[in-house]
Amino acid sequence: MSTKATAPVLRLTDVHRVHGDGEAAVHALRGVSFTAYAGELVAVMGPSGSGKSTLLTIAGGLDQPTSGSVEVEGTDLVGLSHAERARTRRTSVGYVFQGFNLVPALTAAENVALPRELDGVRSGEARRDALAALEEVGIADLADRFPDDMSGGQQQRVAIARAIVGERRLVLADEPTGALDTETGEEILRLLRARCDAGAAGVLVTHEARHAAWADRVVFLRDGVVVDESGSAPVDDLLEAGHA
Amino acid sequence: MSGRLSGRRGGWSLALRLARRDAMRSRGRSLLTLLMIALPVAAVSIADTVYATADISGVEVVERRVGGGQAFVDAGYGAGSTVFQMPDPDDGVAVESRTRGGASRDAMTLEAVEEVLGPRPAITYAQGSVAYETELGVGDVEVLEADLTDPLAAGLVDLTDGRWPTSTDEVLVNADLLERGPGEALSLRDGTELRVVGTAESGSYTNYARAFALPGTFDLGEPSRWVVGGEPVTWDEVLALNRLGATVVSRAVLADPPPDSELPLEVQWGQSLLSGPALTILVLIVVMVLIEVVLLAGPAFAVGARRQARTLALVAAAGGTPAQARRVVLASGVVLGLVAALLGVVLGLVLAWAVMPGVQRFSGQRFGPYDVVPTHLAAVAAFGLVSAVLAAAVPAWLASRQDVVAVLAGRRGDPKPSRRSPLLGLVLMGAGIAGATYGGAQGTSGGGEIPIAVSAIVCVLAMILLAPVVVGVVARLARRLPLPLRFAARDAARHRTRTVPAVAAVAATVAGVVALGIAVSSDEAQNREGYTATLPDDAAAIVDYRRRPDLDAMARRVAEVAPDVTVERVLGIRDSGRRRNEVRVTGPDGGRILTGWNSTLGSSMLVGDAVPAAMIGLDDDQRAAADAVLARGGVVAFSDRALEAEEARVRLIRHDGRERRSTRVEFPAYFVTPEADFPPAQGVLSPAAAEELGAEVVGAALYLPGPLSTAEATDIDEAVSGIARSASFYVERGYQTDDETMIAQLVLGGLGAVLMLGGTLTATFLALSDARPDLATLSAVGATPRTRRSVAAAYALVVGFVGAVLGALVGAVPGIAITYPLTGPYDYYGAGRAVGPSHYLDVPWLLVLGVVVGLPLLTAALVGVTARSRLPLTARLD
Numbered sequence A: 001m002s003t004k005a006t007a008p009v010l011r012l013t014d015v016h017r018v019h020g021d022g023e024a025a026v027h028a029l030r031g032v033s034f035t036a037y038a039g040e041l042v043a044v045m046g047p048s049g050s051g052k053s054t055l056l057t058i059a060g061g062l063d064q065p066t067s068g069s070v071e072v073e074g075t076d077l078v079g080l081s082h083a084e085r086a087r088t089r090r091t092s093v094g095y096v097f098q099g100f101n102l103v104p105a106l107t108a109a110e111n112v113a114l115p116r117e118l119d120g121v122r123s124g125e126a127r128r129d130a131l132a133a134l135e136e137v138g139i140a141d142l143a144d145r146f147p148d149d150m151s152g153g154q155q156q157r158v159a160i161a162r163a164i165v166g167e168r169r170l171v172l173a174d175e176p177t178g179a180l181d182t183e184t185g186e187e188i189l190r191l192l193r194a195r196c197d198a199g200a201a202g203v204l205v206t207h208e209a210r211h212a213a214w215a216d217r218v219v220f221l222r223d224g225v226v227v228d229e230s231g232s233a234p235v236d237d238l239l240e241a242g243h244a
Numbered sequence B: 001m002s003g004r005l006s007g008r009r010g011g012w013s014l015a016l017r018l019a020r021r022d023a024m025r026s027r028g029r030s031l032l033t034l035l036m037i038a039l040p041v042a043a044v045s046i047a048d049t050v051y052a053t054a055d056i057s058g059v060e061v062v063e064r065r066v067g068g069g070q071a072f073v074d075a076g077y078g079a080g081s082t083v084f085q086m087p088d089p090d091d092g093v094a095v096e097s098r099t100r101g102g103a104s105r106d107a108m109t110l111e112a113v114e115e116v117l118g119p120r121p122a123i124t125y126a127q128g129s130v131a132y133e134t135e136l137g138v139g140d141v142e143v144l145e146a147d148l149t150d151p152l153a154a155g156l157v158d159l160t161d162g163r164w165p166t167s168t169d170e171v172l173v174n175a176d177l178l179e180r181g182p183g184e185a186l187s188l189r190d191g192t193e194l195r196v197v198g199t200a201e202s203g204s205y206t207n208y209a210r211a212f213a214l215p216g217t218f219d220l221g222e223p224s225r226w227v228v229g230g231e232p233v234t235w236d237e238v239l240a241l242n243r244l245g246a247t248v249v250s251r252a253v254l255a256d257p258p259p260d261s262e263l264p265l266e267v268q269w270g271q272s273l274l275s276g277p278a279l280t281i282l283v284l285i286v287v288m289v290l291i292e293v294v295l296l297a298g299p300a301f302a303v304g305a306r307r308q309a310r311t312l313a314l315v316a317a318a319g320g321t322p323a324q325a326r327r328v329v330l331a332s333g334v335v336l337g338l339v340a341a342l343l344g345v346v347l348g349l350v351l352a353w354a355v356m357p358g359v360q361r362f363s364g365q366r367f368g369p370y371d372v373v374p375t376h377l378a379a380v381a382a383f384g385l386v387s388a389v390l391a392a393a394v395p396a397w398l399a400s401r402q403d404v405v406a407v408l409a410g411r412r413g414d415p416k417p418s419r420r421s422p423l424l425g426l427v428l429m430g431a432g433i434a435g436a437t438y439g440g441a442q443g444t445s446g447g448g449e450i451p452i453a454v455s456a457i458v459c460v461l462a463m464i465l466l467a468p469v470v471v472g473v474v475a476r477l478a479r480r481l482p483l484p485l486r487f488a489a490r491d492a493a494r495h496r497t498r499t500v501p502a503v504a505a506v507a508a509t510v511a512g513v514v515a516l517g518i519a520v521s522s523d524e525a526q527n528r529e530g531y532t533a534t535l536p537d538d539a540a541a542i543v544d545y546r547r548r549p550d551l552d553a554m555a556r557r558v559a560e561v562a563p564d565v566t567v568e569r570v571l572g573i574r575d576s577g578r579r580r581n582e583v584r585v586t587g588p589d590g591g592r593i594l595t596g597w598n599s600t601l602g603s604s605m606l607v608g609d610a611v612p613a614a615m616i617g618l619d620d621d622q623r624a625a626a627d628a629v630l631a632r633g634g635v636v637a638f639s640d641r642a643l644e645a646e647e648a649r650v651r652l653i654r655h656d657g658r659e660r661r662s663t664r665v666e667f668p669a670y671f672v673t674p675e676a677d678f679p680p681a682q683g684v685l686s687p688a689a690a691e692e693l694g695a696e697v698v699g700a701a702l703y704l705p706g707p708l709s710t711a712e713a714t715d716i717d718e719a720v721s722g723i724a725r726s727a728s729f730y731v732e733r734g735y736q737t738d739d740e741t742m743i744a745q746l747v748l749g750g751l752g753a754v755l756m757l758g759g760t761l762t763a764t765f766l767a768l769s770d771a772r773p774d775l776a777t778l779s780a781v782g783a784t785p786r787t788r789r790s791v792a793a794a795y796a797l798v799v800g801f802v803g804a805v806l807g808a809l810v811g812a813v814p815g816i817a818i819t820y821p822l823t824g825p826y827d828y829y830g831a832g833r834a835v836g837p838s839h840y841l842d843v844p845w846l847l848v849l850g851v852v853v854g855l856p857l858l859t860a861a862l863v864g865v866t867a868r869s870r871l872p873l874t875a876r877l878d
């Protein structure tokens, strides 16, 4: 079902993240390494507090690892300045969060166009890109609605459109279906899957084994360590072995 | 890919769009911010527009001054002087007299004017004041004589009813004069009756009783003013007339004034009015107002940025740089600032138009047509915009540093408090205190005020930097306080971005009030100290200054209107009129002993066998000693220095027309050094001494030992002025605060109260809306609505009280410093003879207490009463 592409889009190598210091230090991640290739959707699972969200924010350059390296499309984010990491997020990385993903003061199209506009693209062009992305997630007709006038599922579709607008090749999703009913959640995951099939790399944090089934691989985290990885083995085998 | 430049532009358009939408979404907060900025803008716009409308110099309504002619020539300074004028003489005239060397002071003639301008049509224009008979007595009327029907006079006078005068026994009167009832005719003092043929108003003035007539109606002397017609009068011709001693209002020059470089040097000071100290003070005032507005608007932007935290985090996640996040918050300053500036200017223009008739009533000058100075208004609007952007600057900077990951995870991402800024605050505070000390040390020699004003601003800035620390300390101290106060203090400390500007706004207001309060009441203390009574307390004196005084008539009138009042007669030598006595007292060595005195009791030398009770300046011992000397037929004399001598030489000079005869006698004497600068007379002669000198002794004044009630005083005053307008009735009431000081204090207190209430209330309600999730949690765990009200009131108390205490401390620094230049001893004679204490210091404790304790309690009470006790259970963070 999956064709493993050659180029790694995201590669974390021995990433540590410590919050605070001394007695109060919290090791959110301790030596995590993993890779996501183009065309691949990787699910990250684990109990609450295991470091899943931390992993994702580090992967997108919103947070810096205490040690280790984070490569996005071949560039190590650790060495970059604040502004350069922001640039990476505009051009290479798209985020989808659990909820409140959208800027309430902007319409759907404007929310999607946000990374393009921040990148300095003319608003006309940014809007064209945004409409194309909305088309792709199937809600082009909602382009001029404000988030307050949309359902939760529609809002998440807009968020996904924003994550993929402008040919970005790494989509990071942190429990994107958490606030949605089952059916709508499935719909969102199908969109993510489709995007990865079209050549992007996706990392999906989820609690639910059902959702992990959409992934090509599953990475298990516990207390900041990767305890298991399905590797090239079928996802279902792993799920049954470890967590049925 | 994309250029850096286009990135910037894109960032701004996005930021402005977000700001606009955000402003629309949170209308309440936007409105609050708008008002905070628009109101000061409107106030300044009103003042500027009223001023511009009232000001009619220049080409505006020039017909009021030159009529239908080309120029108005005023040779009132007299030939023989040279004048220098601005293009509009109302803006500045300098006169150089050349009366020495035989130059005549004769009035200039029209011929002389025509020598410069060439022959041309002209009318004379004469102004003066003339006495006329009223039903009750005599009134004064301002008269204007000109050939009113000549086209050259068109616009000088507006005929409102009747017709123009056609002969010199006819006159037009204005409404003011008509009210005083000349009716059909205006009777002048010399018996001339002028027929009133209509009513008219002056083009320029709205005050006083006025009459308008043809030349020659009144006796106003040789004409020295003309309205000239013909060709336009050029600047060169104006200068030529200036050399002859005439100023010129020329229509052509006003329409096209010469460049500043061509103005005579003598009037260029008029141009540089806005230089040096005046400009510095203006800048300081603008900076102070700017700080106040910024601080008042600050909390709204802080809460706005707080509300936008999620948006800003999403922007960051989508690849926005910190600069772009900053821009989003700054843009709300730009949007609200622009709208507020426009709103303020429009509001100002409308209100100025509305209040104009009211203001006109207070001014005797007729205002010009509604007049707006666009450049001024643009500057005022820019001020509004700048203050909004500045108010948004700190929240923007903090927002760009927020912890994005924390906000995305649903926590609050307040950045850690800076450790450097309190240090900088301490340094600034030190600098402020040093500046104030330096300024105070300059004393009255001048130049101290500006360092003190600068140091006031520096202290306020320092206080802003120190406020977070103080708020933190208060939160720690609040550990033992009841829940509402503890909650409020903690919340205030946790959300410094909104608390600090609110506290600082209150503090800046209080600092201003306290500093000015100390200055005003210290000034007052000095005035009180410098006040010298002229009579014993609540006593009164009547002096008749007429050529032939009639104290008997006065005494009879007083007995009629106030039968219970004792009236004594004070005797003195006759020292006015054609036949008058002059007394010179010298010490045994023949030197002058007294530099000056006030003849408050009607004579420069009193006469009596004891020191009159009306005479103050002697204590009981001195009075007893003086009485003893007078009983022996001696004299009592005031002297500047203490004199040990027992004898005085008294010289009496009797003037009779041009004749004078002088007598000199030595008397036993008692010398007194007066407490006040000037005693009420030179001294007292015993009747025997007066007789020996041959002095003419008369009743000098009536003395009413009192105490007089206010009603009695009013009755006597009316009775006395009923007999003679030039008689004076004076009651000694001790030092009275003059109305202006009282009004200044009231305005100060009122303004302070309004700003403080406004600042605290807005900050509190903003804080409450921001703290809604926390309060919802409180309610969820069972807090009653009353608790919520108490928390709200406690928050207002914390903000108001901390701000007031900080402000009072900060305001005391420049307040105390300014008392040195303000109330220090002034060297009147420039001879190093400054006397008095180094300064007066009077802290208005009641005002300080009211501001520091009263106002915070009042605001807290207001908040407690008005806070909504029911609360929607929302915890959404957007």
Ligand SMILES: Nc1ncnc2c1ncn2[C@@H]1O[C@H](COP(=O)(O)OP(=O)(O)OP(=O)(O)O)[C@@H](O)[C@H]1O
Binding pocket: A019, A020, A026, A027, A028, A046, A047, A048, A049, A050, A051, A052, A053, A054, A055, B406
């Ligand atoms: N700013 C911070 N300061 C201190 N500790 C932190 C901070 N952020 C996260 N942590 C800690 O790091 C660990 C990992 O947190 P993370 O949010 O990544 O967990 P998670 O796997 O996403 O959990 P969940 O499934 O509940 O979302 C937790 O123990 C958390 O308490």
Ligand SMILES: [Mg+2]
Binding pocket: A052, A053, A054
């Ligand atoms: Mg998480």
